[in-house]
Amino acid sequence: MVAFRPIIGRDLAAERLLKIFPREAFDTNLSSPVSAAGVAALIYVGAVGPDANTVWARPSTALWMQEEVLLEATAPFRRRAWGAAAMRGRESVATLLASWGMTFKQWYAQDTRESLRDDSWNLLYENNAMVTRPGVKTNSSAARWALAEHFADLFDPGLKGEDLETAILMWTESHMTTSARAKAMAVRDHARSAEAVRVTLPNGSVRLLEPGNASLILKGVVEEWAPRKLHTPLVLAISEPGEKQAYVDEQRLRALGVSISVSQLLPDAVLFDTGGDGTFWVIEAVYTDGPIDVGRKAQLLKWATAQHIPAHQVAFLTAFESRNAGPAKRRLKDLAPGTFAWFRDEPAFELRWDAIDTTGDLTPVTLLRPDAS
Known part of the structure; x- marks a missing residue:
């Protein structure tokens, strides 16, 4: 059984991504709105791993998410139901939402899938922020994406202020490549010297x-x-x-x-x-x-x-x-x-x-x- 993490919105996800991957040093796709949508959606369905209970997701999981679901369908059984419907297809999501009295208003159009996968998730994967399902080929349509557990920890809404800054610094030191750490350090030092x-x-x-x-x-x-x-x-x-x-x-x-x-x-x-x-x-x-x-x-x-x-x-x-x-x-x-x-x-x-x-x-x-x- 998946142990769900607290639900977060796109705004909080975007704010945290900017702190982790400041745009002065990293590709802006790492902290783009669609990247933030991906983080929020994956946390909602419990796609965090990897372990034996990992829920694996597709880019469409993020594309088909919407604000009303994050705000109102917060119970674990609803989160599981929405995630299962997303695995079946777009029409299943629409049908499920109708049964909840909601109108399907997905965040992004279907043609955004490649942008999310190629410009966001692949970059997050390269920076050790995401994991992929073993044995599933890159060109497969099967669900194969999840947030790395240590990366998802940084999006806990209860993590704030100095504790958040420390957690991001520790994650940077533990999981980023040497080159990425140097980039992040340069930005932090510049900001620190200015302020x-x-x-x-x-x-x-x-x-x-x-x-x-x-x-x-x-x-x-x-x-x-x-x-x-x-x-x-x-x-x-x-x-x-x-x-x-x-x-x-x-x-x-x-x-x-x-x-x-x-x-x-x-x-x-x-x-x-x-x-x-x-x-x-x-x-x-x-x-x-x-x-x-x-x-x-x-x-x-x-x-x-x-x-x-x-x-x-x-x-x-x-x-x-x-x-x-x-x-x-x-x-x-x-x-x-x-x-x-x-x-x-x-x-x-x-x-x-x-x-x-x-x-x-x-x-x-x-x-x-x-x-x-």
């Missing part, structure tokens, strides 16, 4: 961060806060939540005797100030959540201890967009003692939260200029 947040590091080099408000806060920390606060700032590491990548200055880390694992990097950024005894600044950029609270500070100090960094040489900064921003209003109360807060829209100031020094050397909770003692 990325450009951060100029203290040494003059430029680091591209993924688009987003958290990246803008990190940019402010590096370009605005660090030059004001630190004597000679060095950016040792910047991590990103999206692709789980990080900028890590391995040479400087080795010189300082510090090791940072990219896969286990805890803070959003690590900076080093060469002034005085040398201070390691651990930074968290908060656009939604994640300030340096008591628990977080303890975790970060544990990491520092493992690197043989004395606690007095570690400082902590939670960076926000604004004092008026929701995350700051909610989480300032949770800042760990002995830490600082900074706001991108007020770059010349910082907030310090600490215990009152009874000797009078330390200032209680107040807004300080960066050069204040």
Whole structure:
């Protein structure tokens, strides 16, 4: 028995195909409207495989599909009935739909069959996105086409946002040819560089961060806060939540005797100030959540201890967009003692939260200029 996947429409199929096979790098037939229709129709009838239960389809399966069927004939028994009728012929589909009170209004004319097969499905097959029925000749009229199971996974309507991007990237790495992977990578890199947040590091080099408000806060920390606060700032590491990548200055880390694992990097950024005894600044950029609270500070100090960094040489900064921003209003109360807060829209100031020094050397909770003692 076929385990049906969620039904999708042509619009969603087209949107996903464009993400998988961007037109800047791939034949446009891979993401054409008729190609999207094919994906939607094959998922509807359960033509996904290959395995012992695979339902095999013909190009006409896509040509004879229509919106009303996708929207209303959603029960598994109706999906099986429609698929069986499509295997018998066009008149069988029309008769079945009439029994359901529907008028047969197929998506494409019959002469589109060769275009779908030759310009779309063959290309998808070449890119490991489709499978064919073993033992059936290419010139046979028998049903022999299905979506590859791993490719069909990318059309789950519940797969969205970052999870979808990750799934597409993993599929590209696992199933595309070397040449196709290079094409996809080039398009992604071009788009990323066009949209990325450009951060100029203290040494003059430029680091591209993924688009987003958290990246803008990190940019402010590096370009605005660090030059004001630190004597000679060095950016040792910047991590990103999206692709789980990080900028890590391995040479400087080795010189300082510090090791940072990219896969286990805890803070959003690590900076080093060469002034005085040398201070390691651990930074968290908060656009939604994640300030340096008591628990977080303890975790970060544990990491520092493992690197043989004395606690007095570690400082902590939670960076926000604004004092008026929701995350700051909610989480300032949770800042760990002995830490600082900074706001991108007020770059010349910082907030310090600490215990009152009874000797009078330390200032209680107040807004300080960066050069204040």
